[in-house]
Amino acid sequence: MRSGEESNGNSNLERRARELLEASAAGLDGRVRSRLTRARHAALAVQRHARARRAWLSWAPVGALAAAVLGALVYVRHGRMLLPGHTPPASGADDLELLADVDALPLAEDAGDYDFYEWAASAAGETEAVGS
Amino acid sequence: MDAFATLRCGGTGSVTDTTAGRADLAEDNARALEAFLASVERKAFRIAQIALRDADDALDAVQDAMLQLVRRYAARPQPEWKPLFYRILENRVRDQHRRRGVRNRIFAWLPGRDGDADEVADPIAEAGDPAPGPEARLEAGEALAALERALRRLPERQRQAFLLRNFEGLDVAGTATAMGCSEGSVKTHYFRAVHALRGELGEFET
Numbered sequence: 001m002r003s004g005e006e007s008n009g010n011s012n013l014e015r016r017a018r019e020l021l022e023a024s025a026a027g028l029d030g031r032v033r034s035r036l037t038r039a040r041h042a043a044l045a046v047q048r049h050a051r052a053r054r055a056w057l058s059w060a061p062v063g064a065l066a067a068a069v070l071g072a073l074v075y076v077r078h079g080r081m082l083l084p085g086h087t088p089p090a091s092g093a094d095d096l097e098l099l100a101d102v103d104a105l106p107l108a109e110d111a112g113d114y115d116f117y118e119w120a121a122s123a124a125g126e127t128e129a130v131g132s
Numbered sequence: 133m134d135a136f137a138t139l140r141c142g143g144t145g146s147v148t149d150t151t152a153g154r155a156d157l158a159e160d161n162a163r164a165l166e167a168f169l170a171s172v173e174r175k176a177f178r179i180a181q182i183a184l185r186d187a188d189d190a191l192d193a194v195q196d197a198m199l200q201l202v203r204r205y206a207a208r209p210q211p212e213w214k215p216l217f218y219r220i221l222e223n224r225v226r227d228q229h230r231r232r233g234v235r236n237r238i239f240a241w242l243p244g245r246d247g248d249a250d251e252v253a254d255p256i257a258e259a260g261d262p263a264p265g266p267e268a269r270l271e272a273g274e275a276l277a278a279l280e281r282a283l284r285r286l287p288e289r290q291r292q293a294f295l296l297r298n299f300e301g302l303d304v305a306g307t308a309t310a311m312g313c314s315e316g317s318v319k320t321h322y323f324r325a326v327h328a329l330r331g332e333l334g335e336f337e338t
Contacts, residue, residue, distance in 0.1 A: 025174040032191065039191070047206055
């Protein structure tokens with residue numbers, strides 16, 4: 001840096017410029033001052049919301065742990081149900097599926113048809129036994 | 133469950149005490165941030181207004197700078213806030229200039245618009261400062277207007293260096309951070325700015 005290429009800020013020009021600019025900043029009109037105040041408050045409100053969100057998220061690991069424990073319990077119970085020899089109990093979902101099956105034979109109200117179905121079922125069982 | 137019990141008790145310390153302590157720190161930080169923004173907003177507005185020649189654009193730039201500082205740098209040490217704030221402000225001013233350039237090119241064909249903002253009336257500059265006596269106010273108002281015209285004629289980097297060092301009071305290191313350049317460059321820009329202003333305004337005797 002060449003000598004002289006520095007200023008100590010105390011020349012008449014620098015002092016006078018500083019005085020004028022500071023006076024102009026102090027003398028801002030009401031509209032501008034009001035806008036600046038609102039801008040400051042809006043920025044600080046953003047920070048407050050971000051802080052609140054961070055506080056809420058700090059509990060996320062606890063929630064994740066609870067969900068993991070619950071998921072493990074469900075998995076273990078479901079796994080037990082799939083062990084050999086374990087017959088899952090009939091659920092209402094099976095009945096609903098049967099009722100919703102459009103290809104299923106219509107339920108007959110005539111008692112005579114029930115006798116026919118019973119005979120057909122027993123005949124089918126005998127046929128399988130012969131074939132196996 | 134043991135895991136939940138451990139979390140409740142927070143290990144060796146108290147979760148409640150730690151949480152309350154963090155909340156106090158955050159509250160202190162928020163108060164310090166508010167005090168800082170209140171201390172810089174007027175000068176920041178004037179610096180932006182001198183660069184942009186428009187009060188509304190300057191207000192937008194200052195508001196954006198406040199938001200960005202709070203969002204990105206509120207957790208930084210407080211001595212860093214001012215240089216960072218002015219760095220953001222300078223970027224916003226540059227963005228406004230670019231947007232204005234595009235706008236002027238698009239609307240230059242409209243009758244009565246020549247895109248030259250040099251002669252736009254500046255109510256803030258013409259308002260003068262609250263000095264006693266109408267003659268003193270008029271003289272100060274004229275002096276301020278002359279200073280602003282001279283500042284606007286400076287190259288951007290010289291104007292930045294002069295306003296940040298002389299008006300805002302940033303030291304050389306802080307100005308270098310705000311301008312994104314070396315401390316040597318700051319000194320050079322500032323020296324040249326003073327030299328150019330002296331050539332245009334004289335010594336600006338009171």
